[in-house]
Amino acid sequence: MGKLLEVKDLAVSFQTYFGEVEAVRGISFHVDRGETVALVGESGCGKSVTANSIMKLLPMPPAFYKSGQIFFEGEDIVKKSEKEMQKIRGDKISMIFQDPMTSLNPTMKVGKQIVEGIIKHHGLSKDEAKKKAIEMLDLVAVPQPEKRANQYPHEFSGGMRQRVMIALAMVSNPELLIADEPTTALDVTVQAQILDLMKQIQDKYGTSIILITHDLGVVADMSDRVIVMYGGKLMEEGTTHEIFKNPKHPYTRKLLDSVPRLDMDRSESLHSIAGTPPDLYKPPKGCPFFERCDEAMIICKDHMPEKEYHTNSHYSCCWLNHPMAKGATEGSEI
Amino acid sequence: MAKYILKRIALAIVTIWAVITITFVLMHSVPGNPFATENRKIPENIMENLMKKYGLDKPKSEQYIMYLKNIARFDFGESMKQDSETVNQIIARGFPVSARLGVQAILIALIFGPALGAIAALYQNKAPDYISMIISIIGVSVPSFVLGSFFVQFIASKVDWIPISGWGEFRHTILPSIALALMPLAQFARLMRSSMLEVLGQDYIKTAKSKGISRFAVIMKHAIRNAILPVVSILGTTISNLVAGSFVIEKIFGIPGLGQFFTTSVFNRDYTLIMGVTVFYAMVLIAMMLLVDVAYTLIDPRIRLTKEGH
Amino acid sequence: MDHTAYTKDMFEKVKRDEYHADRITRPTISYWADVWRRLKMNKLAMTGLVILIIIFIMSILGPYISKFDYREQDWDKINLRPNKEYWFGTDELGRDLFSRAWLGTRYSLLIGVAAALIDFGIGILYGGIAGMASPRLDAIMMRIAEVVYSIPYMLVVVLISVVFSDAGSGTSMFVLILAMTITGWVPMANLVRGQVLALKEYEYSLASESLGASKGWILRKHIIPNSFGPILVNVTLTVPRAIFAEATLGFMGLGLQVPKPSLGTLANDGLAVMPIGIFYQILIPSILISLIMFSFNVLGDGLRDALDPRLRQ
Numbered sequence: 001m002g003k004l005l006e007v008k009d010l011a012v013s014f015q016t017y018f019g020e021v022e023a024v025r026g027i028s029f030h031v032d033r034g035e036t037v038a039l040v041g042e043s044g045c046g047k048s049v050t051a052n053s054i055m056k057l058l059p060m061p062p063a064f065y066k067s068g069q070i071f072f073e074g075e076d077i078v079k080k081s082e083k084e085m086q087k088i089r090g091d092k093i094s095m096i097f098q099d100p101m102t103s104l105n106p107t108m109k110v111g112k113q114i115v116e117g118i119i120k121h122h123g124l125s126k127d128e129a130k131k132k133a134i135e136m137l138d139l140v141a142v143p144q145p146e147k148r149a150n151q152y153p154h155e156f157s158g159g160m161r162q163r164v165m166i167a168l169a170m171v172s173n174p175e176l177l178i179a180d181e182p183t184t185a186l187d188v189t190v191q192a193q194i195l196d197l198m199k200q201i202q203d204k205y206g207t208s209i210i211l212i213t214h215d216l217g218v219v220a221d222m223s224d225r226v227i228v229m230y231g232g233k234l235m236e237e238g239t240t241h242e243i244f245k246n247p248k249h250p251y252t253r254k255l256l257d258s259v260p261r262l263d264m265d266r267s268e269s270l271h272s273i274a275g276t277p278p279d280l281y282k283p284p285k286g287c288p289f290f291e292r293c294d295e296a297m298i299i300c301k302d303h304m305p306e307k308e309y310h311t312n313s314h315y316s317c318c319w320l321n322h323p324m325a326k327g328a329t330e331g332s333e334i
Numbered sequence: 335m336a337k338y339i340l341k342r343i344a345l346a347i348v349t350i351w352a353v354i355t356i357t358f359v360l361m362h363s364v365p366g367n368p369f370a371t372e373n374r375k376i377p378e379n380i381m382e383n384l385m386k387k388y389g390l391d392k393p394k395s396e397q398y399i400m401y402l403k404n405i406a407r408f409d410f411g412e413s414m415k416q417d418s419e420t421v422n423q424i425i426a427r428g429f430p431v432s433a434r435l436g437v438q439a440i441l442i443a444l445i446f447g448p449a450l451g452a453i454a455a456l457y458q459n460k461a462p463d464y465i466s467m468i469i470s471i472i473g474v475s476v477p478s479f480v481l482g483s484f485f486v487q488f489i490a491s492k493v494d495w496i497p498i499s500g501w502g503e504f505r506h507t508i509l510p511s512i513a514l515a516l517m518p519l520a521q522f523a524r525l526m527r528s529s530m531l532e533v534l535g536q537d538y539i540k541t542a543k544s545k546g547i548s549r550f551a552v553i554m555k556h557a558i559r560n561a562i563l564p565v566v567s568i569l570g571t572t573i574s575n576l577v578a579g580s581f582v583i584e585k586i587f588g589i590p591g592l593g594q595f596f597t598t599s600v601f602n603r604d605y606t607l608i609m610g611v612t613v614f615y616a617m618v619l620i621a622m623m624l625l626v627d628v629a630y631t632l633i634d635p636r637i638r639l640t641k642e643g644h
Numbered sequence: 645m646d647h648t649a650y651t652k653d654m655f656e657k658v659k660r661d662e663y664h665a666d667r668i669t670r671p672t673i674s675y676w677a678d679v680w681r682r683l684k685m686n687k688l689a690m691t692g693l694v695i696l697i698i699i700f701i702m703s704i705l706g707p708y709i710s711k712f713d714y715r716e717q718d719w720d721k722i723n724l725r726p727n728k729e730y731w732f733g734t735d736e737l738g739r740d741l742f743s744r745a746w747l748g749t750r751y752s753l754l755i756g757v758a759a760a761l762i763d764f765g766i767g768i769l770y771g772g773i774a775g776m777a778s779p780r781l782d783a784i785m786m787r788i789a790e791v792v793y794s795i796p797y798m799l800v801v802v803l804i805s806v807v808f809s810d811a812g813s814g815t816s817m818f819v820l821i822l823a824m825t826i827t828g829w830v831p832m833a834n835l836v837r838g839q840v841l842a843l844k845e846y847e848y849s850l851a852s853e854s855l856g857a858s859k860g861w862i863l864r865k866h867i868i869p870n871s872f873g874p875i876l877v878n879v880t881l882t883v884p885r886a887i888f889a890e891a892t893l894g895f896m897g898l899g900l901q902v903p904k905p906s907l908g909t910l911a912n913d914g915l916a917v918m919p920i921g922i923f924y925q926i927l928i929p930s931i932l933i934s935l936i937m938f939s940f941n942v943l944g945d946g947l948r949d950a951l952d953p954r955l956r957q
Contacts, residue, residue, distance in 0.1 A: 089546030117545030299654035349794040475938035578798030
């Protein structure tokens with residue numbers, strides 16, 4: 001099996017005070033060794049929940065795995081116990097989070113936080129651990145690593161803290177790194193640095209990366225493949241090239257349109273997608289993008305479209321793919 | 335950070351001075367003089383001597399300066415009603431007793447309170463949470479003296495080994511310490527619970543979990559380390575409030591502590607003793623709060639290091 | 645797969661008007677209605693509220709229901725346990741404890757609430773002024789407040805009570821309330837000042853000021869309604885502290901002046917007869933004190949939770 005990670009029909013819901021919220025509603029995708037897959041979508045579409053469920057980091061009440069499997073190196077994570085998961089976390093799979101300002105323990109020295117995981121996983125001695133921490137800080141280009149390892153998070157800037165997070169995640173040389181919006185909370189200039197760093201690390205270690213983001217600029221820069229998610233379901237998937245050059249799904253197209261470009265006409269207003277994502281408490285029966293789609297058809301409201309493959313690696317889920325959709329005329333009001 | 339500590343010390347000194355002054359002003363604004371409140375009539379020349387002895391014949395401002403000077407030398411004067419004992423002696427007799435009671439109570443509260451709160455947070459909305467919540471609520475609602483009275487009535491009188499009153503051995507200290515400890519214990523537990531809940535929702539807890547360390551390590555090294563901070567920050571005021579409770583507990587259990595003497599002096603209107611004990615207590619409390627403040631800045635690295643001016 | 649036959653007309657495009665897309669699907673609800681709804685869900689807080697209401701009503705009606713006057717002494721009927729005639733029994737002077745207990749509750753509540761409200765008043769004024777004032781004045785004011793607050797609460801309370809009361813007969817209500825408010829207003833002032841400073845920065849405040857609104861108007865229209873929540877919580881939690889203080893004073897012989905009963909003096913009286921085996925006399929005021937403190941505490945907690953936007957369910 002070449003696939004490092006294979007997600008099959010995963011559905012994750014939250015049991016809340018007023019009912020079940022279906023955050024992830026049956027998605028399937030895979031990640032091969034050494035590649036970077038971007039998971040793209042707006043806030044609330046389910047991408048963070050997906051990421052967290054791979055690591056089983058969701059609070060188990062109220063979250064629960066409704067159905068599906070997550071195969072990591074051939075074994076189903078959904079079935080694993082907490083103890084088994086602890087062996088995997090921080091060793092085979094690591095994660096970096098969005099907000100570097102709050103992701104580090106304010107009362108623990110940075111060096112200690114970096115090696116805490118591998119001390120447990122690989123039983124390092126105090127000295128070995130210290131050395132490793134400094135080594136990692138050096139790897140992520142933190143100047144004066146010996147001094148910095150003994151400092152506390154609040155003595156680091158935002159960009160520096162994210163570097164520390166990367167060091168923390170990479171210290172065990174994991175097979176898979178999940179990066180949940182790693183650059184969203186950072187300045188644009190710092191963003192570029194962090195992305196470069198991630199690319200360097202990937203080149204060096206051959207780590208697979210799942211990159212979660214809503215920023216298509218980041219996607220273009222870093223990923224091999226792109227998966228577009230909306231309303232808990234996958235809308236489109238393909239190589240980065242295919243998605244950018246030939247987006248099939250209306251949502252994908254809108255996302256690409258809304259990226260401001262330098263060659264735009266000054267007088268053109270910025271494109272944004274009107275409306276808000278659907279409430280997953282009572283998820284729509286049909287295509288989740290129906291409410292906001294300019295090309296929506298009557299069938300889209302109550303029927304969920306199926307996957308249609310355009311190439312071996314590129315598919316989209318949209319009724320526009322259906323033969324009957326060609327040449328549809330402007331029709332009735334709903 | 336040194337600057338911060340100096341500021342706090344300065345504040346403490348000013349506060350002590352304020353207490354001394356307020357105490358002095360209040361004591362001297364009582365109508366009449368302390369001796370005239372007795373029912374018996376005191377012959378004039380004896381009255382004059384008494385006034386002279388306590389320096390009450392001099393103008394107020396002079397008395398004030400004298401008082402300040404004396405305090406600086408830690409001389410609190412002589413008791414007016416207890417013959418041939420200086421206030422210092424009385425304090426020296428009573429304070430160690432009260433201090434021991436207070437320290438025991440605080441230790442009980444500090445050990446069991448946060449533990450209870452942490453457990454409540456970890457098992458939120460389940461049985462341990464409800465039990466600890468009930469204990470906490472009882473603790474903050476039932477005043478220590480009520481608890482104390484009940485202990486005396488229902489435990490001490492039934493169990494031979496536990497004395498009803500008095501002081502001298504460890505067993506004398508058990509019930510009063512527990513009675514005093516319950517309220518701060520409950521406060522710590524509640525504060526710890528909400529602090530823990532907040533910390534548990536923080537991102538760095540997720541980071542810690544994502545490293546695959548054991549749940550125990552996450553709780554002890556990451557959650558509790560951070561959640562305990564607010565508890566430490568209220569430690570000062572809690573100790574201060576403990577003193578109030580101790581007055582009554584000492585009375586109920588017949589403990590010869592400073593609180594007892596204070597209560598009696600209040601009852602007898604023994605003004606020098608009242609002033610002396612008040613100022614002494616104030617000094618002890620303010621010093622204690624200062625210590626706690628400084629300790630807090632030491633354990634929270636964010637405060638410690640920002641003051642150093644990086 | 646969905647095997648319903650698809651007809652051509654199902655593939656017609658949908659026309660729609662603009663505002664459909666931005667429709668919000670969950671019902672909106674006003675701020676205070678939401679707070680009340682959340683408070684109602686908190687069973688503990690509601691229990692406290694109910695208990696408080698009952699106690700409050702009884703404190704008004706209680707002394708009138710009983711056929712005995714609270715001062716009436718009947719030396720033939722001293723230290724009687726609760727019975728059909730004397731519902732709470734009598735004390736060692738033969739006075740009816742039922743009317744005394746509820747009257748005592750009334751006075752204790754009065755003292756507690758009055759102290760809390762005065763603290764509230766002073767706090768708001770002081771904090772509001774400090775917040776709106778120049779940084780220099782603000783700093784001076786806060787330094788003074790810090791010193792005042794550092795003075796141990798109980799010591800001041802005792803001191804003032806001692807000075808302004810007559811030996812043996814207790815302290816007047818006025819003095820008691822005064823004593824409790826002297827240092828207690830500082831947390832409130834801090835709270836208000838904090839709110840004022842924070843809200844001073846907010847967009848809409850700036851917008852108003854740029855439209856020419858005076859500082860006073862901003863204070864009234866924006867800052868106070870927003871601070872109301874935390875202030876309310878603070879007031880609710882101050883009352884039990886005051887009642888506790890009054891009770892402690894009672895035990896030191898500094899309670900409310902005779903012959904007015906207060907829960908503190910009643911507890912103290914009850915303590916005196918405990919050694920001879922009579923507990924109902926201390927039990928009854930103690931239970932009342934505990935119930936009041938419990939109710940205010942859980943109510944205050946409930947309010948605090950209901951006002952916290954992060955806990956929204």
